[in-house]
Amino acid sequence: xxxILWSNVLVPEPDIDSQSFTSEFYGDSIRxxxxxxxxxxxxxxxxxxxKAFRSMSxxxxxxSLACLEARASLNSFLVHSPFEVGIYCAVENGPVxxxxxxxxxxxxxxxxADEYKRVRNPKLFLKQVPNLAPAQMAxxxxxxxxxxxxxxxxxxxVHAFDQAEADIQEGRLKAALVCSAFSFENPIVLExxxxxxxxxxxxxxxAGAMLLxxxxxxxxxxxHDFNDSDSYYGISHQLIIHLLSRGKx
Numbered sequence: 174x175x176x177i178l179w180s181n182v183l184v185p186e187p188d189i190d191s192q193s194f195t196s197e198f199y200g201d202s203i204r205x206x207x208x209x210x211x212x213x214x215x216x217x218x219x220x221x222x223x224k225a226f227r228s229m230s231x232x233x234x235x236x237s238l239a240c241l242e243a244r245a246s247l248n249s250f251l252v253h254s255p256f257e258v259g260i261y262c263a264v265e266n267g268p269v270x271x272x273x274x275x276x277x278x279x280x281x282x283x284x285x286a287d288e289y290k291r292v293r294n295p296k297l298f299l300k301q302v303p304n305l306a307p308a309q310m311a312x313x314x315x316x317x318x319x320x321x322x323x324x325x326x327x328x329x330x331v332h333a334f335d336q337a338e339a340d341i342q343e344g345r346l347k348a349a350l351v352c353s354a355f356s357f358e359n360p361i362v363l364e365x366x367x368x369x370x371x372x373x374x375x376x377x378x379x380a381g382a383m384l385l386x387x388x389x390x391x392x393x394x395x396x397h398d399f400n401d402s403d404s405y406y407g408i409s410h411q412l413i414i415h416l417l418s419r420g421k422x
Contacts, residue, residue, distance in 0.1 A: 175385040180384070183213075189212075208377070209404070215234045228296055229309060247314060263408050264306050267300040277289060327370060328411075334412075
């Protein structure tokens, strides 16, 4: 049983126009007619460690930006014990390096090894590992408790909600940081959403976070309507919709 002590959400400005999305690596094979991205440049984001950018995907940067605002609310819990704050994060697998993959398409077998070493930076693999996004954010904040990652594209946030609620109810934690971020880095993921869940909604980048603490109120996440929205926020949809609707009350 829990209550929301703090929350934060990052979504595109409501007054910007939707744009068509295409990928330079897929051409017209993948095209989404209505999308909105966040006006955030990763390299200009105010993160504590500038070197971390080299191994962070865009979703990872957005996740950290959303969660870093929780510092003041987290402080009393972390001072008592950084091991009693848990993270429950819904995030997609990170993007494959499409630029280096494209560069290798017409390379002969004899030249493959040398060319691969030239165009492929090994550090880019770190962007593909989903648990590294919340792990880097945890380092920024000093959280040392359990780290849970959910990468189901449609229900990742609901899985995070349910597990955080269960752990708080059982007294395993003093606080739970439930968080998620979604970006346009993986065109294949976007195409899957267009075919299966997007319908006539606008696909939007976004990130959100909320800090849950023990309380007498039980939150039944299955009782929420997450579909009444003109926008869709990918794996982060349920969390963002909940926080946006909460802000309107």
